[in-house]
Amino acid sequence: MTSKKDLLRKFLKGIETGDAMAAAVVNEARYIQHNPQTHEGSEGIAALFARLSKTSPRVTFMRVFEDGDYAFAHNEYDFASVRVAFEVFRFENGQAVEHWDNIQPLRGPNPSGRGMLDGATEIVDLDKTEANRALARAFVEEVLIDRRLDRLARYLDPTLIQHSPDLADGIAPLRSALEARSDDGFAVHYETLHQVLAEGNFVLCMSEGRLKGAHTSFYDLFRLADGRVVEHWDTIETIPPRAEWKNQNGKF
Numbered sequence: 001m002t003s004k005k006d007l008l009r010k011f012l013k014g015i016e017t018g019d020a021m022a023a024a025v026v027n028e029a030r031y032i033q034h035n036p037q038t039h040e041g042s043e044g045i046a047a048l049f050a051r052l053s054k055t056s057p058r059v060t061f062m063r064v065f066e067d068g069d070y071a072f073a074h075n076e077y078d079f080a081s082v083r084v085a086f087e088v089f090r091f092e093n094g095q096a097v098e099h100w101d102n103i104q105p106l107r108g109p110n111p112s113g114r115g116m117l118d119g120a121t122e123i124v125d126l127d128k129t130e131a132n133r134a135l136a137r138a139f140v141e142e143v144l145i146d147r148r149l150d151r152l153a154r155y156l157d158p159t160l161i162q163h164s165p166d167l168a169d170g171i172a173p174l175r176s177a178l179e180a181r182s183d184d185g186f187a188v189h190y191e192t193l194h195q196v197l198a199e200g201n202f203v204l205c206m207s208e209g210r211l212k213g214a215h216t217s218f219y220d221l222f223r224l225a226d227g228r229v230v231e232h233w234d235t236i237e238t239i240p241p242r243a244e245w246k247n248q249n250g251k252f
Contacts, residue, residue: 007089008087008096009064011089012075015057018049018050020050026097027092030092031045031099032249033247034251035100038246057078058077065198066199070090072088084105084106085235086103088195102217102219107165108165112162115163116164117233119233123201128200132203133203136196144207152174156174161223182213184213189210203222215239218236219236
């Protein structure tokens with residue numbers, strides 16, 4: 001049986017060619033689309049691929065993971081401009097039945113000279129998947145949502161490798177960003193953790209909140225070692241108003 005990782009790669013590579021046959025990976029009758037800018041079902045996918053293929057796009061897979069019924073990837077897209085994406089698919093019987101993503105323009109390097117996509121890629125510690133999932137969940141819930149900044153050092157390695165485009169390595173820059181305020185309160189405000197996906201030493205957390213007052217989706221990828229987060233990547237995307245959605249399934 002084809003792995004979910006391979007099915008994900010096959011599907012997204014269809015973006016480069018505009019080949020609607022890539023949509024065969026999808027169960028047309030059951031597919032649920034959570035990208036609010038994409039129409040529901042296979043017609044939306046085919047139209048999207050056809051439109052994107054005209055820009056001579058390139059899809060580069062940096063990291064691809066599998067977690068039960070899910071496959072998820074950390075990608076670089078070149079659609080006339082370069083973007084960074086997390087793509088998440090849920091599968092049933094060898095076909096994709098649900099899709100989420102979070103995409104932002106490529107930025108950087110950050111103050112520590114790191115890009116949004118470089119860094120470690122090797123998946124190890126498969127026996128620690130559930131422990132790492134639980135640790136990442138606790139970090140997001142306690143520190144990012146409940147704002148227990150006194151617990152940052154409990155979850156983060158002091159030499160944290162940071163790929164977020166505005167932050168330098170270490171704990172102090174992250175603390176400063178979380179303490180920063182805007183006219184609407186805290187500039188970065190995590191409200192709800194929707195999903196936690198994991199394979200080995202990597203965990204992806206999909207959260208909803210506000211950035212300077214704007215409704216925002218936060219996707220955070222953590223690499224863990226010895227019970228702490230040692231490396232972090234993210235994408236941040238503004239969620240459009242409901243009146244602009246092309247489907248009604250919601251971002252999450």
